[in-house]
Amino acid sequence: MNTGYHQNVILEVKNLHSKVGDKEILKGVNLSIEKGEIRSIIGVNGTGKTTLAAIIMGLEGYNPSNGGIFFEGKDITNISLTERAKRGITLAWQSPARFEGITVREYLSIGASKNDVENFLKFVGLAPNLYLNRVVDEKLSGGERKRIELASVFSIRPKVVILDEPDSGIDMASIHAIINVIRKFKKMGTATLLITHNEEMAKIGDKVSLLCDGKVLKEGETEEVIKFFKQNCKICNHIGQIDEELLK
Amino acid sequence: MNIDYSKEFEYLVKTYEKTGDDASPLMDSKYDSLVINQDRVLAKNETEGIKIETKKIKDGVSLKVYIKEGIVKPLPVHLCFGMLPREGKQVIKSEFFVGKKSKVKFISHCSFPNAKHIIHIMDSKVHIEDGAEMEYTETHYHSKEGGVETYPKLRGRIENGGRLKEEFKLVVGRVGLLKIDYEVEQLKKSICELDTKVYGKENDRIEIREALLLNGEYASGLAKSRVVLKDKSYGNVLGEVQGNAPYTRGHTDCQEIVYGENAVAYSTPNISVKNSLAKITHEASIGRIDKKEMETLMARGLNEEEAVDLIVKGILK
Numbered sequence: 279m280n281t282g283y284h285q286n287v288i289l290e291v292k293n294l295h296s297k298v299g300d301k302e303i304l305k306g307v308n309l310s311i312e313k314g315e316i317r318s319i320i321g322v323n324g325t326g327k328t329t330l331a332a333i334i335m336g337l338e339g340y341n342p343s344n345g346g347i348f349f350e351g352k353d354i355t356n357i358s359l360t361e362r363a364k365r366g367i368t369l370a371w372q373s374p375a376r377f378e379g380i381t382v383r384e385y386l387s388i389g390a391s392k393n394d395v396e397n398f399l400k401f402v403g404l405a406p407n408l409y410l411n412r413v414v415d416e417k418l419s420g421g422e423r424k425r426i427e428l429a430s431v432f433s434i435r436p437k438v439v440i441l442d443e444p445d446s447g448i449d450m451a452s453i454h455a456i457i458n459v460i461r462k463f464k465k466m467g468t469a470t471l472l473i474t475h476n477e478e479m480a481k482i483g484d485k486v487s488l489l490c491d492g493k494v495l496k497e498g499e500t501e502e503v504i505k506f507f508k509q510n511c512k513i514c515n516h517i518g519q520i521d522e523e524l525l526k
Numbered sequence: 527m528n529i530d531y532s533k534e535f536e537y538l539v540k541t542y543e544k545t546g547d548d549a550s551p552l553m554d555s556k557y558d559s560l561v562i563n564q565d566r567v568l569a570k571n572e573t574e575g576i577k578i579e580t581k582k583i584k585d586g587v588s589l590k591v592y593i594k595e596g597i598v599k600p601l602p603v604h605l606c607f608g609m610l611p612r613e614g615k616q617v618i619k620s621e622f623f624v625g626k627k628s629k630v631k632f633i634s635h636c637s638f639p640n641a642k643h644i645i646h647i648m649d650s651k652v653h654i655e656d657g658a659e660m661e662y663t664e665t666h667y668h669s670k671e672g673g674v675e676t677y678p679k680l681r682g683r684i685e686n687g688g689r690l691k692e693e694f695k696l697v698v699g700r701v702g703l704l705k706i707d708y709e710v711e712q713l714k715k716s717i718c719e720l721d722t723k724v725y726g727k728e729n730d731r732i733e734i735r736e737a738l739l740l741n742g743e744y745a746s747g748l749a750k751s752r753v754v755l756k757d758k759s760y761g762n763v764l765g766e767v768q769g770n771a772p773y774t775r776g777h778t779d780c781q782e783i784v785y786g787e788n789a790v791a792y793s794t795p796n797i798s799v800k801n802s803l804a805k806i807t808h809e810a811s812i813g814r815i816d817k818k819e820m821e822t823l824m825a826r827g828l829n830e831e832e833a834v835d836l837i838v839k840g841i842l843k
Contacts, residue, residue: 360828360829363824363827368825371818375816375818375821379842380839384840388826388828389827413840434827
């Protein structure tokens with residue numbers, strides 16, 4: 279099958295539909311992400327951003343009702359979560375899981391050599407001697423946990439990383455550290471799908487896709503799309519098109 | 527007649543290391559240690575302040591361990607019990623006497639690496655005198671066949687101001703049949719913590735009874751258990767705490783995690799108070815492995831089995 283694959287494109291989402299019960303959450307999403315690109319996916323709450331992330335990652339209970347996902351030109355729509363991760367896609371959750379009894383050292387050793395764990399922490403700006411023996415549980419602050427999650431993402435050297443609301447619920451210092459990490463991912467050639475409803479965060483994207491009512495409403499240059507988002511989306515009924523009545 | 531037991535010793539040491547622990551203290555004269563295979567004492571080392579008496583009994587060994595009054599052991603005492611044959615029975619009848627204001631830690635390993643059908647009976651009595659402290663960690667390593675029947679029994683008495691911390695861990699290999707029966711009587715201002723961690727697989731059967739009798743004023747205790755049940759395994763935990771004297775504080779905490787269609791878990795807290803100034807509490811939960819934890823690990827490339835094992839390892843650490 280000719281997928282129209284361009285060799286710089288690493289991830290493609292084609293006409294993706296998804297339902298929860300009778301309700302259609304995604305209504306034909308199309309995306310094309312290039313290697314090393316930072317793509318911000320912006321949209322107000324409830325537009326399908328997290329569902330999109332879950333379907334791309336292959337999480338349980340999130341299946342497309344139509345359309346497909348292509349990674350390095352190959353259809354991955356029906357392969358398992360683990361297999362997607364092994365091929366180079368991973369996800370950092372909005373609220374990362376907490377693990378009873380598992381130390382940071384053990385957590386970061388999952389996909390890599392134990393000898394490298396110090397470097398993973400340094401990559402996200404955390405001092406190894408302060409964190410390696412701590413447990414990845416609720417005693418870590420939100421910012422610390424998110425940075426450790428990014429260290430874990432880095433440890434498997436992904437080709438595509440999906441970051442779901444990486445800036446939510448954390449302090450400013452951690453936000454700066456996370457932005458720094460996203461830029462480092464870019465330098466490594468890792469593409470980032472940055473899911474956010476915060477236009478300031480979205481600005482670090484090379485391009486922005488605006489999601490509304492389960493569809494990509496607008497896509498393009500960062501400043502242009504964010505300006506459109508600020509002007510139109512916050513007073514809109516989010517019906518997948520501009521609500522001209524409200525703008526009058 | 528001198529018989530060379532060095533090969534048995536070596537083999538037991540190797541299985542000891544499979545639990546992830548360091549076996550070198552068994553060969554280091556700085557450490558007190560005792561190594562028993564089946565009904566034979568393979569090695570024994572005593573340093574100042576401790577006396578270990580052993581006697582051969584039917585199918586096993588009877589041992590008495592005395593810690594002298596006021597002795598604080600800076601290094602743990604290492605005990606290694608096991609059976610290398612595939613079939614048989616081992617009885618360890620032990621009695622620990624911890625003298626006034628002494629302090630000691632035991633690290634015990636029980637290894638049955640080849641078991642097809644082995645019965646292992648651990649019948650222990652512990653006497654902790656006034657102000658003395660004893661810590662006992664027991665780690666089991668069983669074969670993958672599930673052919674071990676383990677019966678750990680403890681009857682303990684902690685005198686005024688004494689402390690006992692007992693940890694039982696069976697997370698490597700198959701459990702087989704495990705019936706734990708612990709009961710500790712606590713006198714004034716004593717503290718006790720019983721902590722059991724078991725990982726059941728296939729058709730393993732786990733029955734745990736942890737009982738604390740808080741009979742002295744201000745005695746406090748915690749009976750805690752963490753059990754993970756996979757496949758068709760069965761777990762039944764009974765946590766008993768009695769507040770029988772003023773100002774006693776006790777808690778029983780049982781958490782069981784069921785992973786698999788056919789695993790069965792029961793948990794029964796049994797608490798009672800016979801004094802209006804006592805306070806006894808309990809918590810018990812039976813749940814599944816957290817989906818987000820699983821998916822996080824799978825998003826880093828682990829398969830389902832590997833993800834479960836890592837989560838369980840953390841819970842049972």
